[in-house]
Each structure stands twice: as C-alpha cells, then as structure tokens.
Amino acid sequence: MSKATQILHSIPVDQLTGSISVPVYQTSTFVQEVPGLNKGFDYARSNNPTRMALEDIIAQLEGGHSAYAFATGLAAIDAIVKLLKAGDEIVAVDDIYGGAYRLFTQVYEKLGIKIHFVDTSDATNIIDFITERTKLVWLESPTNPTLKISDIETIANIAHVNGALVVVDNTFASPVAQNPIALGADFVVHSGTKYIAGHSDLVAGIVVAKTKELGEKIKFIQNATGGILGPWDCFLTIRGIETLELRYERISSNALELAQFLKSIPQIDQVYYPGLIDHKNHNIAKKQQNNLFGGIISFTLKVDTVEAAVKVVTSTHYFKLAESLGGAKSLLCHPAQMTHASVPREKRLRSGVQDSLIRLSVGIENVEDLKQDIEQAIAQLKFVNV
Ligand SMILES: *Cc1c(COP(=O)(O)O)cnc(C)c1O
Numbered sequence: 028m029s030k031a032t033q034i035l036h037s038i039p040v041d042q043l044t045g046s047i048s049v050p051v052y053q054t055s056t057f058v059q060e061v062p063g064l065n066k067g068f069d070y071a072r073s074n075n076p077t078r079m080a081l082e083d084i085i086a087q088l089e090g091g092h093s094a095y096a097f098a099t100g101l102a103a104i105d106a107i108v109k110l111l112k113a114g115d116e117i118v119a120v121d122d123i124y125g126g127a128y129r130l131f132t133q134v135y136e137k138l139g140i141k142i143h144f145v146d147t148s149d150a151t152n153i154i155d156f157i158t159e160r161t162k163l164v165w166l167e168s169p170t171n172p173t174l175k176i177s178d179i180e181t182i183a184n185i186a187h188v189n190g191a192l193v194v195v196d197n198t199f200a201s202p203v204a205q206n207p208i209a210l211g212a213d214f215v216v217h218s219g220t221k222y223i224a225g226h227s228d229l230v231a232g233i234v235v236a237k238t239k240e241l242g243e244k245i246k247f248i249q250n251a252t253g254g255i256l257g258p259w260d261c262f263l264t265i266r267g268i269e270t271l272e273l274r275y276e277r278i279s280s281n282a283l284e285l286a287q288f289l290k291s292i293p294q295i296d297q298v299y300y301p302g303l304i305d306h307k308n309h310n311i312a313k314k315q316q317n318n319l320f321g322g323i324i325s326f327t328l329k330v331d332t333v334e335a336a337v338k339v340v341t342s343t344h345y346f347k348l349a350e351s352l353g354g355a356k357s358l359l360c361h362p363a364q365m366t367h368a369s370v371p372r373e374k375r376l377r378s379g380v381q382d383s384l385i386r387l388s389v390g391i392e393n394v395e396d397l398k399q400d401i402e403q404a405i406a407q408l409k410f411v412n413v
Contacts, residue, residue: 030203031272037087038265039080049080051262073250077258081265082233085223088202088268089215091235093242095249096261100198100218101126102254103232107194107214109248111162113139118156118186119165120147122175122378124196124218125366127165148308150181157189166212167196168205169312172325172362172386173379174299176308179315183211192241198222198353203275204319213237214245219256221353222322224267225274229260274355274391278322281397282389286324288398294405296383299325322390323352325362328383330411336361336383338411342404345392352388357397359387 041050052075057068068074078096086094097103104127111117119131121144131142143156147166157164164186168177183193194214195207201222207215217223219231236242249255256264279302286300301312302320312320328335340348346359350366360366362380370380389397 034084034088034272035269037084038269039083049077049262049265051258052076053258071258072253072255075255075258075261077261077265078256081256081261084265084268085202085217085233086235088206089197089235090206090208091215091237091242092239093246094233094235095242095245096219096256096264097232097234097249098254098256099230100216100220100232101130103216103218103234104196105130106234106245106248106252106254107163107216108135108140109252110244111135111140114160115162116141116143116158116160117163117165118143118145118153118161118191119163120167120170120175120177121145122170122173123165123167124171124198125370127196129369146175147177147182148175150178150185153182153185157186157191159190161186161189161191163194164191165194165196166207167199168315169199169301169321169323171199171323172299172366172384174301174306174323174325176301176306176312178308178311179205179207179210179212187211199321199323200316200319201271201275201321201353203272204279204316204321208235208237210315213241218353219264220351222275222278223271223353224264225271225354226263226267227351227354227356227358229263231256231260231264275319275321277391278389279319281391281394282322282324282387283320284394285387285389285397285401289324289326289401292402292405294329294408296327296329296331299379322388324387324389325384326387327381328385328408330408331381331383332411333361333363333382335408335411336363336385338407339385339404342407343400345390345396345400346387346404352386354388355391357388357390357392357400359385362386 082094192213195212198218215235217233283302346357
C-alpha cells in the first residue's frame with residue numbers, strides 16, 4: 028500500500044453514524060449507566076473520541092504502538108522529559124529547536140537534570156558523553172535552521188548498547204519522509220503545528236511511543252499533567268493529515284528546485300539544504316528520508332549583514348515574513364532577529380546562524396513564482412549600502 032493510501036484510510040469512519048469525517052466530540056464528560064460503567068470514555072482530559080482518532084492515525088503513520096496528542100509541540104517534548112528524575116542526563120543535538128533548548132536549560136537543569144549538547148552530525152561524537160546516567164539521546168534531523176543531518180540508526184545502536192532511550196523530533200522530516208521508530212528510535216515527537224496539520228491554523232504536539240510500556244508512561248503523564256489537545260484542533264489536524272503526503276511531496280520538489288536555483292544567484296553565499304549533493308550528510312538524508320528532503324532551506328548573503336537580510340525578507344511578495352514553518356503558504360524569517368534573537372551573538376555565529384542567514388519554509392505554490400519572488404527580492408540588495 029502506498030503512503031497516500033495508508034494515510035487516507037487510517038482515518039476512521041465514525042462507528043455510530045457512518046460519518047466519513049471524524050466528528051468533533053465537543054464535550055467535557057461522558058454519561059455513565061452505573062458508577063464506573065461507561066462506553067470507554069469518562070472525562071475529556073483522560074480521553075476523547077476525536078483525540079483518540081488522531082492519536083491512532085499518527086501511531087499508524089509512525090509505526091509506533093501508540094501516540095498521544097498535546098496542546099503544543101513543546102508540551103509533547105515536556106511530557107517525555109517528565110519521565111526523568113534528578114541526577115539523570117540527556118545527550119542532545121547541539122542545534123536543537125530553541126524552545127526545547129530553553130525548556131531543558133531553564134526549567135529542567137534547575138530540577139537536577141543535566142544536558143550535554145553535542146554535534147550529532149558525526150554519530151561517534153556522542154560516545155564521549157554517554158554514561159550510565161544518560162537516560163535519553165535527543166535528536167532532530169534535519170535541524171533548524173542549518174539543516175544538519177544525523178544518522179539515526181547508528182546513533183540508536185550506540186545509545187541502546189549504553190541503556191539510553193532515543194527520542195527523535197521528527198517535525199522537519201514528517202512521517203511521510205522519515206519513520207524514526209523503524210530506524211531504532213523509542214519515541215518520536217512532532218510539532219503538529221507544522222507539516223502534520225499543515226495550514227498554519229493551529230498549534231499541536233504529538234508523542235509516539237514504540238512500545239506498550241513506554242506508551243503507558245506517556246499516557247500517565249498526559250492525564251496527570253493535562254496538556255491535551257482539544258477536540259476542535261484534533262479535527263483540524265486530522266483534516267490536514269488527509270493531504271499530508273500530497274503537500275510534503277510538492278513542498279519537497281519545490282524546495283529542491285528552489286535550493287538549486289539559489290546556488291546560481293551571485294549575491295548568495297551558502298545554501299543549506301539536505302537535498303543538495305554537496306550537503307555534508309546528503310547520503311544519510313537520502314537513505315533515511317525516503318528521498319524527500321522537506322521544505323526548509325537556509326541561505327546566507329555575500330554581504331553578511333543584518334541590513335542586507337532585512338532588505339531581502341521585506342521585499343518578497345509570496346514568502347510572508349513570519350515565525351513557524353510547514354504550512355501550505357510559503358514563509359520566510361530572519362533567525363538572528365526572530366527565532367534566535369535570545370541566543371547571544373557569539374554562540375549564534377558558532378552554530379552557523381550568521382547575521383545574513385535567511386530561512387525559507389517553502390509552500391505548495393508554483394515553483395516558478397517562488398523562484399521569481401526570491402530573485403526580485405535579492406535584486407533589491409542594490410539599494411543596500413555596504
Ligand atoms: C515548532 C517546533 C517545536 C515546538 O512546537 P510548538 O508546536 O511550537 O510548541 C518543536 N520542535 C521543532 C523542530 C519545531 O520546529
């Protein structure tokens with residue numbers, strides 16, 4: 028069965044009415060016949076039929092035992108970290124999502140959890156940091172915004188030999204391109220806000236657990252801490268998933284063509300995109316991402332200044348200037364002043380986020396229009412004083 032067919036037919040028909048779209052069960056509680064006897068649902072924090080449908084669909088797409096939907100991607104990340112206790116350690120990819128960095132270092136470090144940030148684009152780099160205290164190895168691949176790729180299978184083998192669990196934030200690759208559980212991961216997290224829901228109209232998060240035992244632990248945290256996704260947003264996320272494969276394929280082919288085009292523009296310096304054959308880990312990306320490289324491209328300008336980047340990001344028509352990514356409409360942002368504004372300049376430069384770095388989230392528009400849009404915005408650089 029192809030992925031497109033699998034996705035569409037993982038969406039259940041309503042048992043009660045035959046409704047082909049999953050109904051929104053907008054309720055807080057469920058009537059019981061006698062105390063303790065119900066139809067499988069008792070209170071909407073613990074379970075809700077609309078949420079259950081979404082969770083089952085994502086568990087199937089990722090090949091996990093079960094999945095759990097949270098109010099945001101960060102709430103999903105938080106639920107996994109809550110499995111740890113003081114004294115435990117995490118080895119995490121060094122250019123981790125900024126919100127996860129903030130959560131780890133400003134919330135969990137003071138509760139006694141130690142985090143080692145490591146360049147995992149070379150798998151063996153983690154060896155020096157794994158000890159018997161390491162409980163989680165936390166990966167993102169590709170990363171944000173410099174699109175580093177890590178070899179999930181090799182890293183999972185090293186982690187498991189040392190008794191650590193492997194978490195992959197699969198937001199950028201989406202379940203269409205990459206299924207980390209098949210590569211050895213124990214948990215997958217998603218910001219459902221991005222490709223999964225796909226229309227820039229909600230925030231959501233998902234945890235997928237590989238086994239029943241790990242799933243029960245997340246279910247406990249979900250119910251105990253209460254950061255669930257509401258039924259209406261579950262419905263919209265399911266509706267987005269209907270076109271996930273179509274969108275991700277179109278976005279990936281648009282992005283590959285656009286990345287190649289950007290390399291031919293004289294004012295552009297570096298282009299970061301895992302689909303380009305000169306990307307450091309292109310071959311790993313190709314193998315573990317099903318030949319789909321996603322919609323995120325970053326590039327720097329030869330005039331490496333904030334002023335030059337601002338000129339470009341304020342001169343596009345189709346690429347809208349906004350945080351976030353993964354929607355049907357193209358977006359762009361200037362990480363130095365937006366997503367990475369809270370990172371000190373020296374640290375930001377060391378992680379490759381130069382003053383002129385611009386990040387694109389390529390959408391499903393016609394690629395010729397997108398190329399022209401960037402080309403005319405770059406032409407505006409002639410009005411920047413250097
Ligand atoms: C956006 C994002 C998150 C956080 O998700 P929210 O839904 O914004 O809380 C986590 N990881 C990655 C890779 C993201 O891009």
